[in-house]
Amino acid sequence: MNLFNEFGISFEYPADWELSKEVDETNGEIQVGVSGEDSSFWLISLFFVEIPAEELLEQSVKVFRDEYSELDIYEVKTTLAGKECQGCDIEFVCSELINSAYLRVFKTELFTAFVLYQGTDQDLKTTLKDLESISTSLACFDNDFEGYLNIV
Template identity: 75%
Template sequence: MNLFQEYGISFEYPDDWELSKEVNETKGEIQVSVSGGDSSFWMISLFLAEISAEELLDRALEVFQDEYEELDIYKKNVKLAGKDCLGRDIEFVCSELINSAFLRTFEAELFTAFVLYQGTDQDLQRSLKDLEAISESLDCFDSDFDDYLKIV
């Protein structure tokens, strides 16, 4: 397993997955994602601007609703990084394939986090355990933001 540890967060991800990160200083957003060799990916976005977890989740749902005609949405309340999360599990059809997306939002001391992981149902048969393990390994360090504060 590889370890990502920057911007006040850490998580583990499989050795053969690819990591990418993007910092948008003008929008105050940091995005880190990992992906396997198929349609599956896991992503976390950190929002420095004041936005509630609920508003962030609502905006994400609007994007899915605008993009796909039929969605099955299931409410989920879970914990990530020891914090209570608002969440939705979504099922939708894209390119004639059934897809599932898992949306989670939570508030930390200096940011609001949005976690999204998804894939086709066929690919998720192989990758869902990895995606959930990444989420379970997520940790936040509210008191250790030296790298994180450099972009503010």
């Protein structure tokens, strides 16, 4: 397992997965993602501008509704990084394959976090455990990240 520890968050991810990160100082957003060799990926977006968690989740679901004609959406309440979060699980068809996407949103003192992990149902047979382990390992350090001041 590899450890990512930047921007006030940390998480563990499989050693053979690829890490990507992007900082958008204009919009006050940081994205960090990891992906496997198949269709599966895990992504966290940190928003350092004021955005209600409910609104972020609604906007994200709207993107899926606009993109895919048939969706099954299941509301979820859970915790990530010790924070209560709202979310939903979405099933949709893309390129004749059934896909599942897991959306989670929570707020900290410094940012609103949006977590998305997804893959085809075929790939998720082997990667869902990894994706959920990444989410379970997620930690936030609200008072231990000074770099965000350069973003907002």
